[in-house]
Amino acid sequence: MERVLARDVASHVGQEVLVQGWLHKKRLLGGLNFIVVRDRSGLTQIVVDKDEEVEKLRGMQVGTVMSVQGKVVEEQRAPGGAELHGPVITVEVPVTDEPPVEIDKPLSHKPENLDTLFDNRHIGLRSPQEQKVFKIRAALLRRIRDFLYKNDFTEINTPKLLAGATEGGAEVFKTDYFGKEATLAQSPQLYKQMMVGAFERVFEIAPAFRAEPSATTRHMSEVYMLDIEMGFIKGHEEVLDMVQDLTYDAVTSVYKEFADELKSLQAPELVLKEKFPRYTVAQVHELYTKATGTDTTNEKDLIPDEERWICEHAKKEQGCEAVFVTNFPKEAMKFYHKLADDGTVLWADLLFRGLEIATCPMRENRHEVLVEQMKAAGLDPDHPGYKYFLEAMRYGLPAHGGCGYGIDRLVEKTIGLGNVKEAALFPRDINRLAP
C-alpha cells in the first residue's frame, strides 16, 4: 500500500491508507485511545480501539518508528478534520528509552537553557516547533539563491583550507596540513574577488571559520556566510541596492509564506520599506550622542548599542527596521577596501533589527594603489597568500564590490530569536564542538 503523508490524510476520507512516522504522543484514555504520529509533513491522529493494538504500544516511547494502516474518517473533533480508525500498527523500530527532551511542546529557548537545548539538539530538532526555524532558514536561502540567479550571478565554491592568514582582522584556526600549517578560511574574500575576473558576478554560500574568543549572543566560530561580488559596477550604490533588494525580497516573501510559523515563533511584526534608510557613521554617532547623552563621536565603528538604537530610530522615523550605515572612517578599513574622495571608506554595513547583518564594501581594483594599501597595513605583498590575488588584479579586474552577509544572523533576526546560535542546527562556539 502507498504511503500517505500527514498533510494529505484529510483528502483520503473513506480510504484505507498507510501512514509512517514516529510516535509523537500517546493519550490512552482506556476504551478510547489516541496516538499521534509525526512524519515530515506534520501530524496524524489515530484512534486505537483494539486491545491487541494498544498492547503493541506498551513501553513504546516517543520516537518509536511505526507504520499504521487504517481507514481515514472525517471527524470534526480531530485536528485537521480527519483521523485514522481501525488501525493495524507495525512497530518498525521500537524505542524503549525515554527521550532526553519533550518534543511535543516548545522547548525552552531562555538564555540560561540554551546549553541544554544544544546538548540535546539531535533530538530536540524533532520538535515540529523547532523545525520551523530551519524551514524558514531554508526558505530564506532558497529565495536568496533565486534572486541572485535571476540577476545573473554564478554560484561558486572556494576552498576553505588555506595556506595562511591573508585577510587580516579575525583570528583564524590553524590546522596541520600534511606537515605544513594551514588555516581555515575566515571568508572567501580574495577568491571571490579573483572570480570577478572570470564570471563578473559571483556568490557563494558556505561556512566561514572565526577563532575569535567571543562569547556573545551574536558570535559563533563556524558561521554561514553569503558572499557576493559583482564587477563593472557604476559605483558603491549599485552594491547597496543589490543587497537591499535581495534582503527585501527574501524577508518579505518569507513573512508571507511562513506567516503562521512566524506567528507561533512569536516573531515581531515586519516593518520594512523597499528602500532602506541610509546614514553615515558620523550621522549615527551624532544622532545617538544627541539622543542618549553617551558621546560616541570618537568611535571608529558603531558600538553595539548604536546598532540597536539606529534600527529603532529608523523604524520609528522611517518605517523601516533595516538600515545602511555608510562611510566608515579610514581607521577601520581593510587593505582591499576602496577609499572615497572624501577620505572615508566606500563601505556600508546592513543593520537589521539592531544587528549587523552584512558588510558591503567596494574593492580597490587598481594594482598599484592596492599594493600601497597593503604596505600601509603592514602586509607583505610578496607573501604567497597574496600572490595570486595580486596577479588577478594585474591581469585585469574591473571596478567591483560585494558583501559578506551573515546567514545565521539574518535567520536569527528574521524570526526574532535572541541568540544567533538558535539559528544554527548544531552551533559551534568557543566551548561547543558537539553534537
Added chain:
RNA sequence: GGGCUCGUAGUGUAGCGGUUAACACGCCUCCCUGUCACGGAGGAGAUCGCCGGUUCGAUCCCGGUCGGGCCCGCCA
C-alpha cells in the same frame, strides 16, 4: 580576554546552616470511550557541578575549579 551572575531528578523550577530536599512535565502500575497541556489514584527517579575550607553539622557560608548565561572588548 574583563566585569557581573547562575549551577538542585531526564526536562523546567522551588527551597533551607539541622530528621525522609519540594513542585510541574516526562516515566512506570492501575482506573477512565473524544482526547488534543486529557483527567484520577499510586510509584520509581537527585551522592543539590567538582575539590578544599569554616562549622557539632554544608545542598545552603567562604575559597578554588569546571561549566552555563548576560554585558563589554575583539570580531562579522
